[in-house]
Structures are given as C-alpha cells and as structure tokens.
Amino acid sequence: MGNVGRKLAVLGLGAVGRSVLELADAYGHDITGVADSTAAAIDSNGLAVADILGRKDRGEPIGDADTEAVLAGEYDTLVEVTPTTLGDAQPGFGHVRAALERDKHVVLANKGPMAERYPEVRALADESDGELRFEATVGATIPVLGTIQDYGPEMITAARGVLNGTANFILTRMTHEGLDYEHVLAEAQDLGVAETDPSFDVEGTDAALKCVILANVLTGGEPGFTLDDAEVEGIVDIPPSALELATEDGRTVRLIGEATREGVRVGPRLIPQNGTLAVTGTQNIVQLSTVHAGELNLSGRGAGGHETATAIYADIARLPE
Amino acid sequence: MGNVGRKLAVLGLGAVGRSVLELADAYGHDITGVADSTAAAIDSNGLAVADILGRKDRGEPIGDADTEAVLAGEYDTLVEVTPTTLGDAQPGFGHVRAALERDKHVVLANKGPMAERYPEVRALADESDGELRFEATVGATIPVLGTIQDYGPEMITAARGVLNGTANFILTRMTHEGLDYEHVLAEAQDLGVAETDPSFDVEGTDAALKCVILANVLTGGEPGFTLDDAEVEGIVDIPPSALELATEDGRTVRLIGEATREGVRVGPRLIPQNGTLAVTGTQNIVQLSTVHAGELNLSGRGAGGHETATAIYADIARLPE
Numbered sequence: 001m002g003n004v005g006r007k008l009a010v011l012g013l014g015a016v017g018r019s020v021l022e023l024a025d026a027y028g029h030d031i032t033g034v035a036d037s038t039a040a041a042i043d044s045n046g047l048a049v050a051d052i053l054g055r056k057d058r059g060e061p062i063g064d065a066d067t068e069a070v071l072a073g074e075y076d077t078l079v080e081v082t083p084t085t086l087g088d089a090q091p092g093f094g095h096v097r098a099a100l101e102r103d104k105h106v107v108l109a110n111k112g113p114m115a116e117r118y119p120e121v122r123a124l125a126d127e128s129d130g131e132l133r134f135e136a137t138v139g140a141t142i143p144v145l146g147t148i149q150d151y152g153p154e155m156i157t158a159a160r161g162v163l164n165g166t167a168n169f170i171l172t173r174m175t176h177e178g179l180d181y182e183h184v185l186a187e188a189q190d191l192g193v194a195e196t197d198p199s200f201d202v203e204g205t206d207a208a209l210k211c212v213i214l215a216n217v218l219t220g221g222e223p224g225f226t227l228d229d230a231e232v233e234g235i236v237d238i239p240p241s242a243l244e245l246a247t248e249d250g251r252t253v254r255l256i257g258e259a260t261r262e263g264v265r266v267g268p269r270l271i272p273q274n275g276t277l278a279v280t281g282t283q284n285i286v287q288l289s290t291v292h293a294g295e296l297n298l299s300g301r302g303a304g305g306h307e308t309a310t311a312i313y314a315d316i317a318r319l320p321e
Numbered sequence: 322m323g324n325v326g327r328k329l330a331v332l333g334l335g336a337v338g339r340s341v342l343e344l345a346d347a348y349g350h351d352i353t354g355v356a357d358s359t360a361a362a363i364d365s366n367g368l369a370v371a372d373i374l375g376r377k378d379r380g381e382p383i384g385d386a387d388t389e390a391v392l393a394g395e396y397d398t399l400v401e402v403t404p405t406t407l408g409d410a411q412p413g414f415g416h417v418r419a420a421l422e423r424d425k426h427v428v429l430a431n432k433g434p435m436a437e438r439y440p441e442v443r444a445l446a447d448e449s450d451g452e453l454r455f456e457a458t459v460g461a462t463i464p465v466l467g468t469i470q471d472y473g474p475e476m477i478t479a480a481r482g483v484l485n486g487t488a489n490f491i492l493t494r495m496t497h498e499g500l501d502y503e504h505v506l507a508e509a510q511d512l513g514v515a516e517t518d519p520s521f522d523v524e525g526t527d528a529a530l531k532c533v534i535l536a537n538v539l540t541g542g543e544p545g546f547t548l549d550d551a552e553v554e555g556i557v558d559i560p561p562s563a564l565e566l567a568t569e570d571g572r573t574v575r576l577i578g579e580a581t582r583e584g585v586r587v588g589p590r591l592i593p594q595n596g597t598l599a600v601t602g603t604q605n606i607v608q609l610s611t612v613h614a615g616e617l618n619l620s621g622r623g624a625g626g627h628e629t630a631t632a633i634y635a636d637i638a639r640l641p642e
Contacts, residue, residue, distance in 0.1 A: 023613060027473070141614035146471060147464045150635035152348070274595050276620070292344060293462035293622060293631040299597070300617040310614040314471035 004321050007044070009033035009070050009104075011095050012081035013056060016109050016136075019305035020079055020312055021049045027313045033070035037082075040065040044074035067091075071098045077105040077319065079312055081136075084111040084209065086227060093117055096124070096132075103129035107315045109136035109308050115209040118216040119224035131319055136311035138210045139163060139284045139302045143314065147298065148217055151290060158289040159214045160258040165282030165303045166194045166201035167235050167255040171268075172280045175243045175252055181236060193282060203234035204266040207257040211266060214259035225264060233267035246270055252278050325642050328365070330354035330391050330425075332416050333402035334377060337430050337457075340626035341400055341633055342370045348634045354391035358403075361386040365395035388412075392419045398426040398640065400633055402457075405432040405530065407548060414438055417445070417453075424450035428636045430457035430629050436530040439537040440545040452640055457632035459531045460484060460605045460623045464635065468619065469538055472611060479610040480535045481579040486603030486624045487515045487522035488556050488576040492589075493601045496564045496573055502557065514603060524555035525587040528578040532587060535580035546585060554588035567591055573599050 006029045010020050013036035024031050030046035036056065041047055041063025055062045071078070078099035082092050089112030096113050099106050101124070108114060113121050114134050125132035135145045139161075148156055162168050166188065173184045185202070188194035200206050208230040215225045235255050246253050254277060256269040271277050276297050279285045284302025287295050301307045327350045331341050334357035345352050351367035357377065362368055362384025376383045392399070399420035403413050410433030417434050420427050422445070429435060434442050435455050446453035456466045460482075469477055483489050487509065494505045506523070509515035521527050529551040536546045556576050567574050575598060577590040592598050597618050600606045605623025608616055622628045 141611070141617060143464065143468045143471065143617075146467065147635075150464065150467060150638050151631065152634075152638065155631070290462070290631065292627040293625075294628065296462065296464075296619075296621040298617075298619055301615045304614075306613040307615065310472065310476070310611065313473075314468075317471050317473065 007032040009075035015305035016081040019309035035067040089116040100124040100128040108134040115212040133315035141307040161286040163207040204232040211257040211259040211264040230264035328353040330396035336626035337402040340630035356388040410437040421445040421449040429455040436533040454636035462628040482607040484528040525553040532578040532580040532585040551585035
C-alpha cells in the first residue's frame with residue numbers, strides 16, 4: 001500500500017479539486033480525467049495539470065469532454081469533490097454510483113452522499129470491487145475515520161468535538177473581544193473565513209452533516225441517519241453577555257457536535273475554558289471515546305483546499321493495490 | 322482488512338501481554354501461542370486465555386513449551402511485547418527476525434528493535450512476506466505511526482510532543498502544588514504512576530526511544546538513528562522555583578521530545594501554559610508538522626495495558642489479508 005501510482009478522475013474543480021490537481025504529482029499520481037460544472041478533460045496518459053488550471057483561471061472551458069466521458073474513461077480511483085448537496089445528494093451520488101458500478105475506487109470530500117444516502121452508497125460499495133473512502137468529509141486533514149476503522153467502530157462509543165472552523169472563529173472572537181455576532185461575522189467575511197451566505201456554517205448544518213457521517217460509520221449505516229435525524233442548533237442567537245458569563249465562570253462556549261449510535265446533536269455548549277475541546281480560531285477537534293483506551297483527541301485544520309486534499313491522498317494511500 | 326480472524330503468537334506476558342490476551346476474543350482473534358520469560362503454551366486451535374492467565378496469577382508455569390516452539394508454531398502474526406532492552410535489543414530482535422524469516426507478520430510494543438536496530442529490522446521486513454507494524458511503540462493508543470504512513474513520511478517535517486506520562490505527571494504536580502521533585506516522585510510511586518526505579522522515565526530515555534523511532538520512520542531508516550544519537554535531558558534537576566517563574570510568565574515546563582530528519586532532542590522546555598502541548602497528568606500528545614496541512618495534534622493515554630493492546634489490535638486490523 002501507499003506507493004502505488006494511481007490514475008485519478010477528479011469531479012469538481014473548486015478549492016479542493018484544484019488542490020487535488022496541484023498535489024497529484026507530489027504524491028506520485030496521474031490525473032487522467034477532470035470535470036468542473038461545465039466541461040471536462042481526459043487523457044489516459046495523464047493530463048497536464050498546469051494547463052487545466054490555467055484554462056480554468058482564464059475562464060475558458062477546461063476541455064471538450066463532459067462528466068459522463070470522465071466517468072467512462074480510464075482511471076482507477078474517482079475523486080468526488082463537487083459541492084455538498086442535501087436530500088438526494090445529486091449529482092454526487094450519481095457520480096459515486098457510476099464509478100462503483102464500474103468497480104473503481106471512490107474517494108469523497110463531498111459530504112452529501114455519505115450523510116444523506118449512506119446505506120445506499122454502502123450497498124453499492126459492498127457489491128463493487130472498488131473501495132469507498134471518505135476521510136476528507138469529516139474534519140478535512142484530521143484522521144478521524146481512518147482511526148475509527150483501525151480501532152473498529154464497535155470499540156468507539158461516541159465522537160464529539162468542534163467540527164466547523166467558521167463558527168469556532170466567530171465564537172472565539174466574540175468571546176475574546178466582547179463583540180456581537182453581526183460584527184464578528186462581517187469581520188470573518190472580510191477575512192474569507194466566512195462565506196457571503198454563512199448559514200451552512202453558523203446554523204450548524206455543516207457540523208451536523210459531519211456528525212451524521214460519524215454516526216453512520218459507528219453504526220455501519222443501520223438505521224442510516226440523515227440530516228433530518230439530527231438535533232441542530234447554531235450560534236446565531238448567542239448574545240455576547242452569555243459568553244461573558246461563561247468566562248467569569250472559567251468556562252467558554254463552543255459549537256459542539258456529538259455522534260453516537262443513538263444519533264446526532266449539534267449546539268452551543270458550555271465547556272471548560274482550558275479544556276481539551278476549547279480549540280480556538282478555525283481549528284477543529286474530534287474526541288473519540290473508546291471502550292478500552294479512554295479518550296483520544298485529534299485536532300488540526302478542519303478545512304482548506306490543501307488540507308482536504310491531504311486527507312484525500314491519505315485515503316488513496318490506504319486503497320488496496 | 323480489519324475483519325480477518327488471526328492466529329496470534331504472543332511473546333511477553335507483562336501488563337501489555339496480559340491485555341493482548343484479555344482482548345483477543347473481543348477483536349475476533351485466536352491466541353495460538355504465548356510465552357513469558359520462563360515457559361510457553363501452544364495450541365494451534367487457540368488457547369484458553371483464562372486458563373493461561375490463571376496459571377500466571379498462581380505463579381505456575383503457563384505451559385510446558387518454550388519460546389522457540391512458539392516461534393516455530395502455527396500463527397500468522399507475532400505480537401512482540403517483551404520488555405524494551407537497549408543496545409542489541411535482545412531477545413526482542415531475535416524474536417522479530419525469527420518470525421519475519423518465517424514470513425509471519427510482526428506487531429511490536431517493544432521499542433528496543435525499532436529504536437536500536439531499525440535498518441536491520443527494516444531489511445528483514447523487506448525480504449519477508451510478513452508485514453511489520455509498531456504503532457504501540459510510540460504513545461500507545463495514539464495513532465501516530467499510522468497517520469504518518471497515510472500522509473507519507475515525506476509529507477511530515479517534524480514530530481514533537483509529550484511522550485512520557487510519568488514525567489508529565491510529576492511535572493504537572495510540581496507546577497500545580499509547588500512541591501519538589503523528590504516529594505512528587507514518592508507520591509507518583511505510591512499511585513503506581515512511577516516505577517520503583519523511575520530513571521527510564523524521568524531521565525528522558527523512554528521519550529527519547531519513541532522519538533528515535535519517529536526519526537527512523539521519517540527517514541525510512543537512513544541513516545538509522547539509535548538512542549546514542551539522541552540529545553537527552555530529563556526532569557530530575559528542575560527546581561520548583563523554575564516552574565514558579567514559568568507560571569508567572571504565563572508559561573509552563575514540559576518534557577518535550579522532538580524528532581526530525583536531522584535527529585532527536587528531548588528535554589524540559591518552556592511552552593505556553595494553555596498551549597496545545599501543555600497536556601496534564603499522564604496524558605501524551607504528539608504534534609505532526611505537515612507540508613500541506615499545518616499541524617496535526619494527536620493526544621490520549623500514552624501508556625497502560627489495554628491502551629497499548631488497543632494499538633496492537635489497530636495494527637493487526639491494518640495487516641493485509
């Protein structure tokens with residue numbers, strides 16, 4: 001394992017897809033197909049990554065093929081990094097199905113299929129000669145799912161932590177500066193830490209999707225949790241006075257997500273100020289409660305193109321030869 | 322991977338060996354051979370673990386076989402958990418060689434062979450059909466080596482952290498209670514956190530061995546670091562006044578080990594009081610500096626029988642079928 005040069009087909013060319021292309025050579029893999037939302041390029045001998053990204057930067061079509069041609073082309077691993085969608089999780093789900101039905105490996109950063117249609121994806125993977133991995137869907141570069149796999153899901157009783165860097169940045173700034181939500185949000189948007197429409201992050205949806213995936217992994221997809229099953233509360237309504245009160249009491253507020261075999265809860269929680277879970281800024285942390293080895297804490301950058309691509313390449317290193 | 326029932330031969334029956342036996346059934350594996358320092362038991366259909374441990378508890382020989390017979394017996398994975406020895410790393414090294422030469426997988430918790438004779442062990446593994454894994458040698462249950470493998474050693478520039486729970490327990494107690502070293506050591510010995518002869522822990526040797534193994538992993542065993550190459554300073558000579566001064570300055574002292582491609586350094590270091598590395602009590606932490614994904618922090622219980630056995634079973638889950 002680990003040193004096999006792969007032929008990768010990449011669907012999605014946002015920040016993560018770009019990073020996957022940029023780092024492919026460093027990891028010793030070829031990109032034999034790539035598609036964005038409007039066009040695609042294919043070369044079974046390996047595409048010239050710089051040319052593709054140059055065309056993308058200039059607003060030109062990246063090639064004259066389409067997504068279907070990429071999926072039907074020559075590759076051993078599909079890297080699915082189109083934007084996360086809810087409900088039917090399309091078009092991501094269809095991409096995953098098309099590749100698994102062709103007995104290709106599939107590595108995802110797209111949370112939709114694993115959060116909204118886990119049992120279906122699992123069944124497709126079970127019938128495929130291809131393997132399915134999705135480390136990048138939970139905490140980007142933090143090795144959460146690989147660790148659960150190695151320990152055995154049955155040896156983990158719960159996973160909890162801070163799983164959204166934007167919400168955590170806003171909460172830590174509000175706490176340290178005594179500023180209100182709207183003010184800090186505007187600042188975070190200026191810095192590029194929060195999106196123009198921040199609702200996915202600040203309402204807890206993004207953290208909830210990650211926790212739904214964790215709950216599905218812990219249960220093996222039975223019953224198959226979706227976002228609808230999660231109890232979710234965001235950070236939008238927290239007044240600065242609540243954060244002040246917490247500080248006076250030696251505590252602090254974080255948006256904590258928790259996944260167990262029973263389900264998923266996400267919401268603002270009071271935690272010890274210097275406790276393990278009180279990461280600051282855009283840091284993420286996941287704490288796994290184990291049956292035989294206490295609590296295991298994994299923290300790092302939970303978002304970012306190169307960070308997410310790093311998790312994708314870690315997954316690829318684990319694929320069978 | 323992961324769900325294969327294995328036949329395990331276990332050499333060493335201290336706290337870790339016991340835990341390996343106790344948890345074998347939960348992980349779905351059979352123990353087909355086990356040896357302590359005076360006797361051994363073999364059964365290719367799987368030994369009755371409770372009987373073995375009962376004999377051990379009563380001070381009886383655990384069987385009428387010997388270590389050689391276990392090594393020549395029927396098993397697919399050798400679990401080497403005899404005590405760590407320095408220099409020639411015997412008898413651990415000989416056990417590892419005997420199993421690899423028979424094309425068996427080898428999983429170690431014994432640090433000696435990987436710290437003192439890494440290139441030789443690596444060469445034996447390269448020539449063997451068996452695989453070599455040793456997650457349990459660094460931070461017990463903390464998934465350090467598996468993460469480095471997944472990321473690729475070339476993508477990690479340094480590993481540093483708190484790698485000895487005994488020294489960390491003593492330092493945190495000295496800091497919080499203002500007590501001197503001798504006093505806290507006696508307390509730690511009463512609690513069973515420190516051994517009667519604590520020199521291995523408090524002089525930094527144990528942390529240094531772990532860092533030597535990390536440096537060997539980062540370099541692939543070229544040049545092949547040993548304990549002799551490490552710059553090591555322990556915690557024995559730290560006066561309580563130094564800890565007080567650090568506290569007044571918002572900092573604290575920890576025994577920090579660092580491994581890079583250039584080598585290994587272990588010693589007391591001033592770090593921020595609420596910083597990531599300032600774990601308390603017997604907690605361990607390892608921070609990996611990555612090329613593309615910032616710093617990754619992994620913390621948890623760095624010692625203990627069940628904790629170390631958990632890492633051993635995580636390694637076993639990663640072995641090829």
